[in-house]
Amino acid sequence: MIRTTLGVTLSTALLIGLSGLPAQSQETEKTLDTRIGKLTFQSGYPSQETVNKLYDEMDFQRASQAYLWGLPAVGLNEWRKAHYNVFKAKNGEMLSYLDFAEKLGILTPNYTTPYIATYIDLNESGPMVVVVPPGLIAGMVLDQWQRVMADLGVVGPDMGKGGKYLILPPGYGPVEADGYFVIQSTSRDVLAGFRLLDADKEKAIAELIPLIKTYTWSPAGTGEPMSVRAAGDLKWSQMPPEGMPYWDSLNEVIQREPVEERDRFVMAQLKFLGIEKGKPFKPDERQKKLLEDGAVVGQAMAKANTTDKRVEPPFWEGTNWKHALVVSVDQKANTYDQLDERAAWFYEAVVISKAMLTQTPGVGQRYIASYKDADDAWLSGENNYRLHVPANPPAKGFWSVTAYDEATRQMPVTEQGRPDISSRKEDIVKNEDGSIDVYFGPTAPKGHETNWVQTNANKGWFAYFRFYGPTEPFFDKSWG
Template sequence: MKTKFNYLIILLACLFFMACNQESKQLKQSQLPQNIDWEYQMAYQRGIEAVNWSIPAVSMICMRDANFGLGGSYNTVYWLSAPPTASIEALTANNQTPYASIFLNTKEGPVVLDIPPASDRTAIFGSAVDIWQEPVADIGPAGEDKGKGGKYVFLPPEYGGKEIEGCINVHVNSYQVFVALRCIPLGGASYKEAAEYSKNINAYSATKISNPPEGEYIDMAGKHLPTLPKYDDSYFKYIKELIDTEPLQERDMVMGGMLASIGIVKDKPFQPSEKVKKALKKAITDGYDYLEYMFETPGFSFIKQWDDRQWMAIREPSNDGFVFDEGDYLLIDDRGSLFHWATFFPRYLGKATAYLNAMKDADGNFLKGEKQYKLTVPAEVPARDFWSVIVYSKKTKAWIYSDTGRVGLSSYDKENMKLNDDGSVDIYFSKTAPEGMESNWIPTNGEDFFLLFRFYGPQESYFDKSFELPDVQILK
């Protein structure tokens, strides 16, 4: 009898345990998310990360393709014989100084870039960057040649050959190198004279260094140049090109795995399913919105210049300048937020140019295209060479089209503007010009906008912040 009782106790215990275990399984199952399409969800999430990660490189590829659309190819010098207008669709470009752009490819071996010395009429300032827009060489008086000119030799990834004596040898982590140069007029030189200096620049294979070929030069003036990244279905095709043509660095291996999960694999066709296509289409839209959020939010690519004002300065991401690889980690948000609106940053700011950004008026409201605003620029601005203020579309980060063709004003224009009694100048921003102040007006064409105020040859009062630029005032 006792034995039967013990068996009964054991049986009841087992039944109780089984019931509890079953209840636990049911509970766990009921806590799992229901009706989630994980293939879609992961493609969407990884798509957003891919947008943020890739924007520096995609921007460079789009710029390269736009220039090649004018003719020429790698090693061609693209230059501007006249001040550019809004038909040059580029991220926050400057309209005051002549530009020259050169695209290099070291896939077949080292490439030489000949830079002429500065003269008493023109000096070249600029940078060479890799496909990630990481500065690899500053060029000109503020760069490695110190204004004396020279031969920059760009060496491909994992280059095992000898460096070329007597040259400035630059090791690069990508095959493609992108060069943007400004030809600064000096000593009363005209824009055209400084622009013509671009024809002293040359690029060619290092195998021809002893007998350089004639350079190829294409004038971009007056031509349409659509360099802006497009946040649409084509975006992931640019990422595919990037994976196919450039080495994936060790720091990017995890992202390489994420891209593989959505079908972007080196040297394999990119043929996403309809479901993945839908997810990536949503990802590119939301990826753009995330980049916009970082653009607007201090702490990513901007910081406050003065605590009591709306002007923001560009934030250098690390003590080593505009280099986003910290060794243990990659500053992916800092990098994405910066190259969403800009290109071609030198390693360090301040030697040639300093920038301030205004997205908001004195009341802290975003600048609107249908409103009218005024900025009073003091008589004395700490810019040894000149200052300029330019209007950019909030949506595209490029110049705004208008019938006038005017995109900005500068200290070069003061002789044509109306000045205040104390020497300061009022500059107006609106869809239509204030009566009698047409010479002091930059059109917005009704588009929401932001400003960049540039200091060329910034001086000490900019850096110690004793110079204060008034906020933008709303008029109506």
């Protein structure tokens, strides 16, 4: 008791004494010129003005980086919300996206290929089964961060023979499920989707889509199978929103999903911006301003990181073609997680699969992208361009080249209504040597209307060249 009393008394006296002492010497002040302006220090300590400036800068930088970090989750969350709120789909109900209007909200879709996709809230449904029919189908099951949990179809464990995939919620199981391919999900919300690759698109739609089913599962039995239905011609977009809606969407993901061990440092940084697991998102005016500024700069960083990739050299030396997809399916490299690589892909695209990164000739897909012309100028819609496609493109299935709008990363809306040229276009015109010239511009060049893709004047655009079933000349780069 005596020590405690003395401790309090001495402590209080010391504080009083310090506050009452007259100044014995002139305070030392120092100023540093930095990239964020002047910082002042008094006796080595930052002034209050400098403290405020530094904290604002810390939180602004964290917001900018969190924008890049959140892109795969936000992009998928926007589609998830459209699945339920725009299309009014059921949990686990497959929707088909077959024509231009239905695909218009998707980031960089292939105009030629039919898509079928669903969202599953495993917390609500419990285990869910996806039935894959036999045939030329390629699909995937992704967690909320767009990591591949399983490939489906020709490159999945069913190897194109069809099968039933049982998706388990986080922490569920293990289970005895003979006859199923079992997938243990790492997130509450899951995307499962397919693309139909058969050359006869109408036949594939008629014969394969009716065989795709989903239903709930439990050890006691299964639920009523759900069939695929058309998404419909509705206005929608899964593009990550700008400004505060971006952070609203990211916060929604954080509240719904488990916190990954890899992301705990990011969660610590977001706390000071008002985003914290288990707490309402109610940023004050200072936090709102920093989040809004961070979203602007973060998106600008994402554009640079995507369109002028420093993580990837040119596909062919001396050209502006680069691999579009530069992130691995688990988003991991040998010594780090692929932050810039995944941001580069998921800023302008959605979904990933092992098939899209194939290293096996004749199987899967590979994509290359270009944002600049031969003179290193950005592609712009008021100009006219010619893309020379040499004979015998290395694609066992088919190839396509598609134009996308820079601002939305979606198919451009033009009077022509067709953003691509592909080897499946029946009236495509070839040169005498078997090569093909594809033309891009606001108006059709005379005599080349069949091989022309319309662009919108004064709008930036970029091109994806896709190889379905890429053959050896793609991998050894002997073609091109």
